[in-house]
Amino acid sequence: MDGDVTDPSPSLLAARAVDKRYGPVVALRGAGLTVEAGEVHGLIGANGAGKSTLVKILSAVFPADSGTIIVNGEEAVLRRPSDALTTGIATVFQDPALMPDLTISQNLRISRLDRGDVLPWLERMDLGRIDFDLMAGDLPLAVLRLLDLARALAHDPHLLMLDEITAALTTDQAAYVFDVMREMKGAGRSVLFITHRLGEVLMMCDRATILRNGADVAHLDLKGVDEAELVTAMLGEQLGEELIEEQDAEAAATVAEPVVLDRPVVLEARDLHFRDKVNGVSFELRRGEILGLTALEGQGQDELFQLLSGDRRPKSGELLVGGERLNARSPFDAIRSGLVLVPSDRHHALLPQRSVRENLSTPLYNRIRNWFSLVGDEEERVDKAVGRLDIDVRAGSQVQRLSGGNQQKVTIGRWLAAGFGTLLCNDPTRGIDIQTKAQIYDLLKELAADGAAVFLYTSELTEIPLVCDRVLVLYDGRIVHEQDAATATEEALLSAAHGLESTPA
Amino acid sequence: MTSTVRESLLEGTQSPWRRMVRRQGWTVGVWVLLFLLIAYYSTLIPKFGSFQVAWVINNGQPIVFLAVAQAVIVIAGGIDLGVGGMLVLTSVTSARLMEGQSLSMTLLIAVGVLAAAAIMNAGVGWIINVSNVPDIVITLGSLYVFQGMALAVLPNPGGGANGGFRWLFTGSDTGVGSNWWPGAVMITITVVATALWLARTRSGLSLYAIGSNKAAAYLSGLNAARVKILSYAVGGAFAALAGLATTAIAGRGNATVFGGTRTLDSVAAIVLGGVALTGGIGSVIAVIPAGLILFFLNPILTAMGVDPHGAQIIQGVLIVLVLMVTGVIEWRRKRRG
Numbered sequence: 007m008d009g010d011v012t013d014p015s016p017s018l019l020a021a022r023a024v025d026k027r028y029g030p031v032v033a034l035r036g037a038g039l040t041v042e043a044g045e046v047h048g049l050i051g052a053n054g055a056g057k058s059t060l061v062k063i064l065s066a067v068f069p070a071d072s073g074t075i076i077v078n079g080e081e082a083v084l085r086r087p088s089d090a091l092t093t094g095i096a097t098v099f100q101d102p103a104l105m106p107d108l109t110i111s112q113n114l115r116i117s118r119l120d121r122g123d124v125l126p127w128l129e130r131m132d133l134g135r136i137d138f139d140l141m142a143g144d145l146p147l148a149v150l151r152l153l154d155l156a157r158a159l160a161h162d163p164h165l166l167m168l169d170e171i172t173a174a175l176t177t178d179q180a181a182y183v184f185d186v187m188r189e190m191k192g193a194g195r196s197v198l199f200i201t202h203r204l205g206e207v208l209m210m211c212d213r214a215t216i217l218r219n220g221a222d223v224a225h226l227d228l229k230g231v232d233e234a235e236l237v238t239a240m241l242g243e244q245l246g247e248e249l250i251e252e253q254d255a256e257a258a259a260t261v262a263e264p265v266v267l268d269r270p271v272v273l274e275a276r277d278l279h280f281r282d283k284v285n286g287v288s289f290e291l292r293r294g295e296i297l298g299l300t301a302l303e304g305q306g307q308d309e310l311f312q313l314l315s316g317d318r319r320p321k322s323g324e325l326l327v328g329g330e331r332l333n334a335r336s337p338f339d340a341i342r343s344g345l346v347l348v349p350s351d352r353h354h355a356l357l358p359q360r361s362v363r364e365n366l367s368t369p370l371y372n373r374i375r376n377w378f379s380l381v382g383d384e385e386e387r388v389d390k391a392v393g394r395l396d397i398d399v400r401a402g403s404q405v406q407r408l409s410g411g412n413q414q415k416v417t418i419g420r421w422l423a424a425g426f427g428t429l430l431c432n433d434p435t436r437g438i439d440i441q442t443k444a445q446i447y448d449l450l451k452e453l454a455a456d457g458a459a460v461f462l463y464t465s466e467l468t469e470i471p472l473v474c475d476r477v478l479v480l481y482d483g484r485i486v487h488e489q490d491a492a493t494a495t496e497e498a499l500l501s502a503a504h505g506l507e508s509t510p511a
Numbered sequence: 512m513t514s515t516v517r518e519s520l521l522e523g524t525q526s527p528w529r530r531m532v533r534r535q536g537w538t539v540g541v542w543v544l545l546f547l548l549i550a551y552y553s554t555l556i557p558k559f560g561s562f563q564v565a566w567v568i569n570n571g572q573p574i575v576f577l578a579v580a581q582a583v584i585v586i587a588g589g590i591d592l593g594v595g596g597m598l599v600l601t602s603v604t605s606a607r608l609m610e611g612q613s614l615s616m617t618l619l620i621a622v623g624v625l626a627a628a629a630i631m632n633a634g635v636g637w638i639i640n641v642s643n644v645p646d647i648v649i650t651l652g653s654l655y656v657f658q659g660m661a662l663a664v665l666p667n668p669g670g671g672a673n674g675g676f677r678w679l680f681t682g683s684d685t686g687v688g689s690n691w692w693p694g695a696v697m698i699t700i701t702v703v704a705t706a707l708w709l710a711r712t713r714s715g716l717s718l719y720a721i722g723s724n725k726a727a728a729y730l731s732g733l734n735a736a737r738v739k740i741l742s743y744a745v746g747g748a749f750a751a752l753a754g755l756a757t758t759a760i761a762g763r764g765n766a767t768v769f770g771g772t773r774t775l776d777s778v779a780a781i782v783l784g785g786v787a788l789t790g791g792i793g794s795v796i797a798v799i800p801a802g803l804i805l806f807f808l809n810p811i812l813t814a815m816g817v818d819p820h821g822a823q824i825i826q827g828v829l830i831v832l833v834l835m836v837t838g839v840i841e842w843r844r845k846r847r848g
Contacts, residue, residue, distance in 0.1 A: 067729070086729070086732070086734070087729065087730050087731070087732050088732035088734075091732060097730075099730060101726075101727075102727070103726075103727040104731075105719070105720045105723040105724050105728060105731075105791070106723055106724060106791075107719060107722070107723035107724075107791035107792050108716065108719055108720060108723060112716050112719070113720075115713050115716055116713065116717060116728065117731050117732060118713070135521045135522050136520055136521060136522065137520060137521060137522040137523070137525065138522070140520060145520065
C-alpha cells in the first residue's frame with residue numbers, strides 16, 4: 007500500500023512531542039510516531055526505551071504529561087481505554103487484559119462482545135473449539151494472548167496495536183498473528199507492531215520507528231534494510247564509540263585475571279523447567295567467578311531467579327550447591343546453603359524505616375540464638391560491612407533516605423555480615439547513576455576475588471564486559487548463547503538476545 | 512497434535528459434572544453443612560419442629576442480609592467495616608419513623624430507608640475513590656459515623672413497627688407464634704435476585720471483573736470508579752434490609768448495640784461462604800447457609816451443654832480453619848511449577 011510521497015490524506019494516527027515522567031524517571035521525552043492507513047508499522051527499541059509507555063498513552067490507559075495525539079488529522083482527546091476503542095484503536099497489551107476469575111464468555115460480555123463476534127477470528131487461530139466456559143485464569147499465556155487479539159479484532163479497529171504479542175507464542179501461533187496482520191493491511195487498516203524480535207520486524211513491517219531513551223531517534227523505511235543496520239540504528243553510533251573507550255580503560259584490569267576453569271563448581275543448574283517460562287536452563291558457576299546473564303524483558307529471568315533463590319520449585323530439573331542437591335522449600339533453605347538473592351526491586355529486600363546497621367544485621371536474626379542480641383564477633387562483622395560499603399551511617403538512620411544506589415549497596419551488604427557462598431543479583435544496577443554503579447561493580451569483583459561466586463543478571467549490555475567473566479544469554483527460557491565476557495560485543499549479545507542467532511529455519 | 516492448544520481446553524472435553532463440583536463445590540458444601548447441623552440439632556433437643564426452623568430463619572435474617580452486603584462489596588475488591596453501623600442506623604431510623612404508622616406508610620418508609628442507605632453508602636464508595644485511601648480505613652470511619660448518627664436518632668431503645676410489616680419478615684404481627692415461610696421467601700427473593708444480577712448482567716459481572724483484576728478491567732473499558740460506587744450502593748441497601756429485618760423482629764429500635772460486632776459477623780459469614788477476601792471470587796447463594804450456620808452455632812452449642820463463651824471460641828476456630836484450608840489450596844496451586 008502507499009502512503010509515501012504526496013499523500014493528500016492525513017495520517018491515520020500521529021503522536022507529536024509526547025512527554026511522560028514517573029516521578030524522577032523520564033519515560034518519554036518528545037517522542038513522536040506516525041502511522042499511515044494500510045501499513046504495518048514497527049515500534050522498536052531496547053528495554054526501557056519507552057515503547058510500552060507510548061502504546062499505553064495512545065490507548066488512553068494513562069494521559070501524557072504533554073504532547074498531542076492526532077487521529078485522522080484531528081486532535082483527539084482520549085480519557086480512558088474505551089475512548090480509544092470508539093475512535094477505532096484497539097490494543098493487545100503486554101499483560102493480557104482478561105479477568106482471571108471470569109469465564110471467557112463473561113470476559114467478552116464485559117467488553118460488550120459475544121461469542122459470535124470473536125469466533126471467526128478464533129477459528130483462524132485454530133482456537134475455534136475452545137471451551138468458552140473456562141476460567142481465563144486457567145488458560146496458558148499463549149491462549150490468553152490470542153483471545154485478547156481476537157477480542158481486539160472483534161471491535162473492528164482501524165488501528166491494531168500489538169505490544170510484544172509474539173513473546174509468549176510458539177512459531178505456529180505467531181504465524182496466525184502474522185496472517186491476521188497481513189489481512190488487516192489488505193483491508194486498508196493499520197497495525198502498530200512492537201516486538202523485540204528484529205527478524206519479525208523485517209518480515210512484517212513496512213516502516214519502523216526506533217525509540218531510544220524515550221525519544222524517537224529514527225524513522226526507517228524498511229525496504230532493503232537488514233538486521234545489522236537495524237541494530238546499529240537502535241544502538242546509535244555515538245554510544246558505540248563511548249563504549250569502546252570505556253572498555254579500553256577497563257581492559258588492563260580485567261584481562262589480568264584469567265578465568266580459572268579448574269576451580270570447584272559451587273552452583274550447578276541442570277535442565278531447570280518452570281511453567282512455560284524456564285525451558286531447560288543448565289549452567290555451572292565456579293568459585294570466584296562472576297557469571298553474567300542477559301536477556302530482553304520477560305524471557306524467564308525473573309522466574310529463573312525465583313527458582314535459584316528457593317522462592318519457587320522447578321517443575322523438573324535440579325539445582326546442585328557444592329555438588330549436593332538442593333531441595334529448597336523456601337528461600338530460608340537456599341540461604342542456609344549459601345545461596346542469597348539481591349532482588350531486582352530493592353524494596354523487597356530492605357526495611358525502609360530502619361537504619362543501615364539494622365538492615366545489615368537482619369539476616370543474622372534468622373538464627374534463634376540471635377533473637378535477643380548478636381553474639382560473638384557478629385557485632386564486629388556488621389561494623390566491617392558498614393565500613394566496606396562506604397556509606398555515612400549517620401545519614402543512614404533510615405534506609406529510605408539514602409539514594410537508590412546506596413540502598414542497593416545495602417541490599418548487597420546485608421549478606422556481607424551474614425556470610426554467603428553465591429550471590430544472585432537480579433539487575434542490581436537498574437536506575438542507578440554511573441558512579442555508584444562502578445562502586446557496586448568493584449564490590450562484586452572484590453567479593454569474587456575473596457572466593458564468592460556471583461550470578462549477575464543485567465539488562466545493560468555495556469556493563470557485561472566490565473564486570474563479568476563469562477556471559478549467558480537467555481531467550482524464551484533457554485540459554486541460547488555463551489561466551490567469554492571480555493570478547494562479548496554489544497552487537498553479538500543484542501542479536502543473541504533478540505533470538506536472531508537461533509532463528510529456526 | 513492437530514490443535515495448538517491442549518485437548519482439555521476444548522469444548523466438551525471436561526465433564527460438566529466435574530466442573531460443577533469444582534466451581535460450586537463450596538456452595539453445595541456449606542448448604543450440606545447447614546442441613547447436617549439442623550439434623551444434628553434435632554437429635555439434641557427433645558422436641559424439634561417448625562417452631563425451631565422458623566426461629567432460625569427469622570432471626571438469622573439480619574446476619575444473612577448483612578453478609579450479602581459485605582459479599583457484594585468484597586467481590587468487587589473492597590471491604591466495608593461500616594455495614595454494621597448502617598444496620599443499626601437504618602434499624603433505629605425505621606423504628607422511630609414507623610411507630611404508629613399505617614402499613615402503606617410503613618412500606619413507603621422502608622423503601623425510603625433502603626434508598627437513603629444506598630445513596631449514603633455510595634457516598635462512602637465515592638470518597639474511597641477520590642481520596643485513594645484504602646477501603647478499610649474509610650469504612651472504619653463510616654462505621655463510627657453511622658453508629659453516632661443512630662444514637663442521635665434514637666438515644667434510648669424505643670420506637671415501633673407496624674404489625675403487617677413485622678409479618679413480612681417473621682410471619683407474625685406481634686413477634687409471638689412466628690411462621691417460617693415469609694422470612695424464607697424474603698431471603699430467597701432478594702438473594703437469588705442479587706445472585707442472578709451478579710452472574711448474568713454486564714453490570715453485575717463488572718463487580719467480579721474489578722475484584723478479579725482491576726487493571727485488566729480498566730483496560731477492557733470498564734469505569735472502575737463507577738463499579739466500585741455501585742458495589743457500595745448495593746451493599747448499603749442490603750445493610751439497610753438487615754436493619755429493617757432487625758426492627759421487624761424486635762418491634763423496636765436499639766442504638767446502644769455496637770454495629771462493629773455485626774460487621775465482624777458479616778466478614779466471618781462471607782469467609783465461611785467461600786467469598787475470597789482478595790475479591791473476584793464467591794457466590795452470594797453460599798452466603799445464606801454460612802450466615803445461618805454462624806447464627807445457629809450458638810443454640811447448638813448451648814444444647815450440647817457448651818457455655819456461650821465456648822461458642823465464641825469455636826466460631827473463631829472455624830473461621831481460622833476455613834481460611835487455612837483456602838490458603839493452603841491457593842498456596843499449593845501458586846508454587847507448583
